[in-house]
Amino acid sequence: xxxxxxxxxxxxxxSGMTAAAELAARGERVLIVDRxxxxxxxxxxxxxxxxxxxxxxxxxxxFHTNDEKVWNYLxxxxxxxxxxxxxxxxxxxxxxxxxxxxxxxxxxxxxxxxETLEEKLVCRFGFNRRVPIGELKNADDADLRFLGQYVxxxxxxxxxxxxxxxxxxxxxxxxxxxxxxxxxxxxxxxHDKYQAVPDRGYTAMSARMLDNPLIEVRLATDFRDxxxxxxxxxxxxxGAVDEYFDYEFGRxxxxxxxxxxxxxxxxxxxxxxxxxxxxxxxxxxxVEYKYYLDERSDKTVVSYEYPQAFAEGKNExxxxxxRAENEALYRHYADRAAALQNxxxxxxxxxxxxYNMDEAVRRALDLIEGVK
Ligand code: UDP
Numbered sequence: 001x002x003x004x005x006x007x008x009x010x011x012x013x014x015s016g017m018t019a020a021a022e023l024a025a026r027g028e029r030v031l032i033v034d035r036x037x038x039x040x041x042x043x044x045x046x047x048x049x050x051x052x053x054x055x056x057x058x059x060x061x062x063f064h065t066n067d068e069k070v071w072n073y074l075x076x077x078x079x080x081x082x083x084x085x086x087x088x089x090x091x092x093x094x095x096x097x098x099x100x101x102x103x104x105x106x107x108x109x110x111x112x113x114x115e116t117l118e119e120k121l122v123c124r125f126g127f128n129r130r131v132p133i134g135e136l137k138n139a140d141d142a143d144l145r146f147l148g149q150y151v152x153x154x155x156x157x158x159x160x161x162x163x164x165x166x167x168x169x170x171x172x173x174x175x176x177x178x179x180x181x182x183x184x185x186x187x188x189x190x191h192d193k194y195q196a197v198p199d200r201g202y203t204a205m206s207a208r209m210l211d212n213p214l215i216e217v218r219l220a221t222d223f224r225d226x227x228x229x230x231x232x233x234x235x236x237x238x239g240a241v242d243e244y245f246d247y248e249f250g251r252x253x254x255x256x257x258x259x260x261x262x263x264x265x266x267x268x269x270x271x272x273x274x275x276x277x278x279x280x281x282x283x284x285x286x287v288e289y290k291y292y293l294d295e296r297s298d299k300t301v302v303s304y305e306y307p308q309a310f311a312e313g314k315n316e317x318x319x320x321x322x323r324a325e326n327e328a329l330y331r332h333y334a335d336r337a338a339a340l341q342n343x344x345x346x347x348x349x350x351x352x353x354x355y356n357m358d359e360a361v362r363r364a365l366d367l368i369e370g371v372k
Contacts, residue, residue: 003230005031010223011238013041014357015347017209018364019236021077024212031230032215035222040206042318043357047201050263051297053290054201058316059259059305060274060287061202064192065358071194073361078205080196081293085189087285089276091154098189098276099130100151101182108154117147121183128184130191132177133168151181159278163307164255164321172322175354189274197292234371238347240317241333249332252352254310254317257284261303269300282306320352327352344371 007023009016012034020030038044042058062085065071088095096104102121106114120143125131133156136148152168156176160168168176188195198205210217223239237244242252260283273291277283283304290300310317320326330352337345346367348355355363 002228004232005029005230006233007031007236008033008230008232008234009236009238010034011041011347011349012036012039012206012210012217012219013238013347013360014043014206015238015350015360015364016041016236017206018073018361019238019346019368020215021209021212022365022368024214028214030215031218031232032210033218033221033223033226035220036316037220038203039210039217039219040203042316043202043206045201045203048261048263048289048301051290051299051301053295053297053299053301054293055261055289055301055303056202056287057259058318059257059303060285061197061357062190062195062292063197063357064190064195065356066192066194067358067362069365070358070361073365074205077208078198078200081199082196083292084195085274086187086272087189087274087276088272089155089159089278090280091278095271095275097187098155099180099182100155101187102185103187105147108150117143120144121147121181125183128182128186130180130182132173132180134173134176136181148181155179155276155278157278159276159284162282162284165307165309166323170323172324172327175322199293201293233342235343236367237343237345238350240349241330241337241345241352244345245333245336248336249329252326252329252333253321254349255319255321256308256310256315257318258306258308258315259303260306261301264300264302266300267298269302317349320348320354322354 006028007030009020009030009032012032016032020032023030043061045054045056048055087098089098091108094107096107102118105117120141124144133152136144137152139145139148156168164171270288274285274287276285283306285305287303288300290297308315344367345351346363347360
């Protein structure tokens with residue numbers, strides 16, 4: 001006998017949980033399934049057994065947004081630990097602010113060169129502006145072009161080759177534009193109005209989102225195993241869109257990473273929460289988690305990320321790969337998806353979009369609002 005549900009949600013990540021919370025808030029029953037054994041999808045965090053430090057199992061997640069609606073929405077489920085993220089990259093053995101800013105200039109160049117470049121940058125683009133690396137590389141002034149080429153080679157080339165297995169030129173410009181050159185001295189990684197992590201972690205926030213008697217959560221439950229056994233009025237699918245259609249048009253590529261956690265017997269191991277390694281090393285970045293919630297321990301936990309292609313059964317999908325040929329392939333799936341009745345695709349994997357957390361929440365809110 002088939003089980004009947006009103007709303008079936010596939011994927012208990014941030015997108016699926018937002019949809020579940022919204023449907024339940026308007027009085028509808030929801031069954032949410034996930035093949036993993038924990039809630040939260042890739043925002044899942046947990047306290048490290050030895051040190052008690054809250055670590056992010058699938059890599060660093062720092063919430064940032066200018067979207068008041070999303071901020072207010074998530075604030076129903078958590079209080080926040082305000083946390084302005086700061087990232088450094090190790091360039092020629094020196095730690096340099098990322099986004100590369102006016103102080104970075106002075107770190108890597110002699111005073112005269114740095115002053116000349118600073119003057120040109122500010123006159124050309126204005127003070128405190130975000131300049132995409134592509135724009136700087138094509139500037140009309142030769143000194144600015146030189147700087148663009150320098151930052152491209154020192155900050156982007158090696159990191160992007162490791163992260164994506166291809167060059168920035170092969171990816172959509174939007175990928176590099178996430179990390180601009182900054183013509184000011186603000187050394188924060190993001191410039192959004194709201195920047196924080198949930199004060200008791202993402203998993204606690206996730207549990208609150210799902211804490212409604214109308215929501216049933218079934219973990220360790222693969223949609224492929226229950227497909228056909230559960231009938232639904234509506235399906236909200238935040239899994240991989242190509243998998244839903246049995247890879248009919250071929251596989252969409254996704255990036256993943258092996259994240260290696262190391263406990264170190266010292267109070268702090270690095271100068272700040274995240275160091276990027278565009279040069280040398282096989283990992284892209286190291287993250288020291290005790291900075292996130294300002295947790296205390298005489299030890300510390302640092303993660304090292306080794307990017308990999310996604311491979312089923314080996315790792316999880318972290319990122320879609322934004323580039324024209326993948327978008328073209330995705331369009332075939334999107335057309336198939338649009339032709340279905342009462343089945344809605346969303347989330348990073350369902351939409352094949354490199355959403356930030358706030359964008360994923362906004363997308364799920366808008367989706368549910370539009371479904372009567
Ligand atoms: N990037 C880079 N060097 C850096 C930081 C970022 O080349 O030091 C590039 C790289 O291609 C990366 C992209 O910019 O994938 C976006 O970086 P972001 O920090 O937004 O990546 P995420 O945190 O989403 O992995």
